[in-house]
């Protein structure tokens with residue numbers, strides 16, 4: 001079950017945190033993983049780790065907010081491997097600010113990376129997936145895209161946008177054997193959340209029924225499921241992985 005032998009997977013934001021874990025998890029299940037992020041050294045180290053563990057991975061440095069660069073990266077994967085089966089749009093950033101103080105560049109950077117980056121990725125892989133009548137696209141949104149969050153209007157807008165984007169493309173490509181889904185993580189222990197003040201951490205924990213912070217593997221296993229053949233009848237969905245936070 002959930003084996004990915006022979007599959008070619010692109011994972012963006014692979015240099016650390018959730019994307020790092022997703023890359024390891026997909027590789028362990030048999031996929032060849034193309035690790036994408038801006039930090040070349042970190043993804044090269046990750047690819048080396050995966051290959052050293054008997055898996056298969058290569059590093060391709062790329063800024064997903066640059067459409068030309070993303071297209072070039074995808075084209076070179078297709079040239080090298082002949083296809084792309086799985087795309088995980090995981091790269092994401094925050095530039096938090098209250099609306100009154102938010103600068104246009106804070107808005108633009110977040111929308112360009114989180115939302116446009118995903119659009120660029122999906123658009124560049126869709127042709128090869130349609131040709132092969134198979135594809136798994138998994139977009140990492142956030143529970144903040146479902147609920148909103150004071151001080152994160154740019155981030156919440158980008159993540160809510162991903163849900164509409166996912167549903168629309170799921171409708172466009174469903175007849176070609178391609179599924180498109182979102183995962184909405186709650187609070188996951190990574191660098192992105194490491195500087196939350198301790199009192200915010202305590203009150204956040206109070207609102208999580210499962211009483212623990214999420215781990216990158218909680219998201220990685222959900223990605224693995226959605227990427228597998230076993231998830232072939234699931235599309236256009238947003239799966240919340242948050243210890244029960246949004247039901248509280």
Ligand code: NDP
Nearest residue numbers: 013015016017018037038039063064091092142188190192
């Ligand atoms: P991190 O900040 O730890 O990692 C973000 C990753 O995105 C890094 O690998 C970074 O690599 C990459 N990245 C950022 N900008 C770009 C870019 N322009 N081009 C390519 N890669 C880029 O975050 P997490 O691992 O915590 O988050 C991963 C995803 O999960 C994000 O989309 C985030 O919004 C989402 N999420 C996280 C939650 C959490 O609690 N941690 C909760 C809900 C959602 P580099 O800098 O090398 O480019």
